[in-house]
Amino acid sequence: MSNNAIKAYENLMAKINEAYPTLSNRLKDIASFALEHPTSMALETIATIAEEAKVPPSALIRFGKALGYNGFSEMQRVFQSYVAVQTASYKERIHQDMVDLDNEEENSPVSLLAKYCKENIISLEHLRNGISPHSLTKAVRLIKEADHIYLSGVRRSLPVATYLSYMLSHAGCKAHLLDGIGGMLTEQCSNIEDSDLLIVTSFHPYSSEAQNIVQQALEKNIPLIAISDNNLSPICRNADVAFIVHDAEVHSFRSLTATMVLAQTLATSLLFS
Numbered sequence: 001m002s003n004n005a006i007k008a009y010e011n012l013m014a015k016i017n018e019a020y021p022t023l024s025n026r027l028k029d030i031a032s033f034a035l036e037h038p039t040s041m042a043l044e045t046i047a048t049i050a051e052e053a054k055v056p057p058s059a060l061i062r063f064g065k066a067l068g069y070n071g072f073s074e075m076q077r078v079f080q081s082y083v084a085v086q087t088a089s090y091k092e093r094i095h096q097d098m099v100d101l102d103n104e105e106e107n108s109p110v111s112l113l114a115k116y117c118k119e120n121i122i123s124l125e126h127l128r129n130g131i132s133p134h135s136l137t138k139a140v141r142l143i144k145e146a147d148h149i150y151l152s153g154v155r156r157s158l159p160v161a162t163y164l165s166y167m168l169s170h171a172g173c174k175a176h177l178l179d180g181i182g183g184m185l186t187e188q189c190s191n192i193e194d195s196d197l198l199i200v201t202s203f204h205p206y207s208s209e210a211q212n213i214v215q216q217a218l219e220k221n222i223p224l225i226a227i228s229d230n231n232l233s234p235i236c237r238n239a240d241v242a243f244i245v246h247d248a249e250v251h252s253f254r255s256l257t258a259t260m261v262l263a264q265t266l267a268t269s270l271l272f273s
Contacts, residue, residue: 149176218238
């Protein structure tokens with residue numbers, strides 16, 4: 001794999017992350033699309049990319065210029081160099097591997113089971129290859145050093161936070177689930193000190209509760225571990241450690257398999273560190 005191609009692509013991703021808060025909503029849509037579909041950004045025409053991202057072609061040109069390039073073509077060459085030495089993106093791999101399953105009876109239980117199994121295998125491979133060893137080590141260290149650990153997850157993220165609270169308690173940690181029962185979320189968060197640790201899990205569309213909790217933590221300099229699905233997630237930008245997880249998805253229903261494996265890894269690592 002070409003180190004120059006990786007470095008150029010990483011520089012581009014850094015530019016996108018830095019510029020994201022100041023971009024218009026339309027350019028933010030392009031940023032998210034570029035992050036999820038690097039192969040499309042590299043190989044498709046500007047008209048096709050615009051159609052897939054649901055933006056006018058002129059917005060892609062503005063996006064390139066907003067990142068310091070002369071236009072879209074110059075930026076696209078960075079994607080092309082990267083993709084030339086990289087496998088297809090996660091979502092594109094899913095599409096390719098699922099073609100044969102689509103020929104089965106569309107929504108039969110057997111077909112749905114096969115699709116979930118297939119996508120979860122790909123998701124777990126992505127987790128294994130995509131999570132930084134340094135991030136895992138740092139996260140475990142933050143968990144070990146914290147006086148108390150506070151965990152937040154609402155709606156689809158609730159099982160992750162609940163499971164981590166259970167596992168960390170059994171590992172000897174003082175773990176607290178921020179469940180907001182009785183409308184007491186603000187009061188629960190007020191107990192967190194800078195010697196503690198906050199672990200927030202949130203996926204698109206990112207809950208306002210998660211964003212408010214993260215904002216309170218940042219104002220009090222509380223260490224933060226974020227688990228989300230996108231580098232541009234609002235809970236990830238200022239996290240001490242951010243884990244990006246792509247869970248399996250079938251007909252817009254998402255699994256939590258990969259995220260739960262990450263949670264298991266963090267909790268059980270305490271026993272061996």
